[in-house]
Amino acid sequence: MVRRLAAALALVALSPFVAEFLLGDQYLSGTPRPGQQLAQFAMFVAFYGSAALLIRETARRLGRGWPTILTLSLAFGLLEEGLLTQSLFNPNYLGIRVLDAGHIPELGIGAPWTVYVLTLHVVWSMGTPIAIVEALFGKEPWLGRLGLAFWSVVFLLGCVAEFLISLLVGPEQFMSHPAQLVVAGLIVAGLVVLAIRGFREPPSTAPAGNAWTGFAIGLVAGTGLQLLERWESVSPWLLAALMLVLVAAAAAVIRALNPPAFSLAAGALLTYCWVGFNTAIGEGTAAIIEQSVLVALAVALLVVTAVRGPICLAGIDLSPADESTVDSREVSSTVD
Template sequence: MRILTLVLLAPFTAEFLLGDQYLAGTPELGRQLGMFALYVAFYGAAALLIREAARRAGRGWPTILTLALAFGVFEEGLLTQTLFNPHYLGLDLLSFGHVPGLGIGGPWTLYVLTLHVVWSIGAPIAVAETLFGREPWLKKVGLSLWSVSLVVGAVATFAITYSFAPFVAPVAQLAGAALVVVALAVAAFRFRAPAWTSTPGRPWVAFALGLGASTAFQLVFRLMDSLPWLMVGLLLVIELATVFAVTRLRPPAFPLAAGALITYCWLGLKTASEAGSTAVFEQSALILVTVALLVVTVRRVRTPVSVLKVH
């Protein structure tokens, strides 16, 4: 149950709760269910293996989040290549805050990688571990099977992306992205798990911090589209201030994640409102599922939540 929870929650959050996917009728239902299976193989396996690698090595959240960043660079730099493709899905992602020497868009790079760290990987792991604990979950067979799943999901992600957005970045960019992935993966295991435990009795402070910081992050990205470098500066300030607040307050991990998930709820609903009534209905159902999961998690572990380690 714990493995299933994480491998389903990661793609659910990453692609559906954000409002990027809608079923919209019988023909779309089959395609979207197929896409969800792919996302389980890719996002789900990635979240599970990142958590497993960190916990088996006796590491904590700094390692998990650094590995999540490596995953983000892997997907966006080597598979979908949105970091380098100037016309991905017909969008102009790179001219806004373009960095000529690297061939990337500063705001988009910071934004999309943060999405992976916080929402694709971090928040699902926080929820799943709150429910089922931080000990290793997989045996050798499980590690092997989910590693194969990740490889299959990665190959399928590249192939599907290339089929509707045929683009391959220059070798120098791909090599640079690969080096960054390796460097982040190595650096992740240089962190030691902090010895301190979270401060009890502050779950609502943590929830407010998660909701406020993630909402501010999303609003800045959407409202400052004429000032790219001011946007980058503000996004970095929000991220650094959040890290500072977490180290000072030492809140539980789950309420932080819950706040971030609620931000995705309203953000996905806003996106759905622009896509029609069917999308709004479907997004509302996804929000209900999310809120129900958060409520169940709080009710099930009300006492343990206050003593979880944020490490």
């Protein structure tokens, strides 16, 4: 019971830590005060953290694996950027004009921004924290019915807070065209149905690939996406196409090599370390010191996870093959 509670709390804290703080997004409007950052973190725990936990619990309770988790993560990204913050449709979102490049007037979106921001949520906001915490605590479900109900309510409150803050804070109030909201909502619903009913894969297959190869894929592909997003001298249409090719190529290589999910997440997490630090440099000494602490915490987490893992935490000395058997047995007993 205590172990599963610790796992759930670790995930609800790690998701916003990665999604907003390690990325350096708290510096978008200058270095905020400590109290403001704590308030931001609490809201992001309610929004990102509860979403990551519910996505992960849904997949594992259904006996599903990463295709389900990543599809639900894509639905979350579209929910946030299409319906709540509406950054996919707001031409002056946060005053940074993210839709100017590769603007598609018929849809009201910017091609590079759409590909980039949705990939961020799938890979970093949801996928990376889930993979790291599961590497520490295992793949069995962590919540009972009361826990599911509690975090569902927290997520709804987080959605309301995210929507109201996005609506009221910024250069100007913005509301998307009703047709855009309807289409985005339908796609979100379709992705949820696809994730729940469209995949029949087992919860996991024993990784066959090398962990260092997975780490290299996560770091190289993640860094490549971040560098492409900063490449302003190229056509935005080519930029969006290159992003899609990179994502597709990385997915194909991962499917072929099947490295451990944690190794991919480790490479992705280190990508955010340099991205967030690069953002902090422009905000002065206080931001640099703060971001250095966040990066140190992220690296320490990776080291602890790599050294200990779920077997050591459980106090069991088993081979990797036996570990998958334990996970399957725990899933069955928990669901029953």
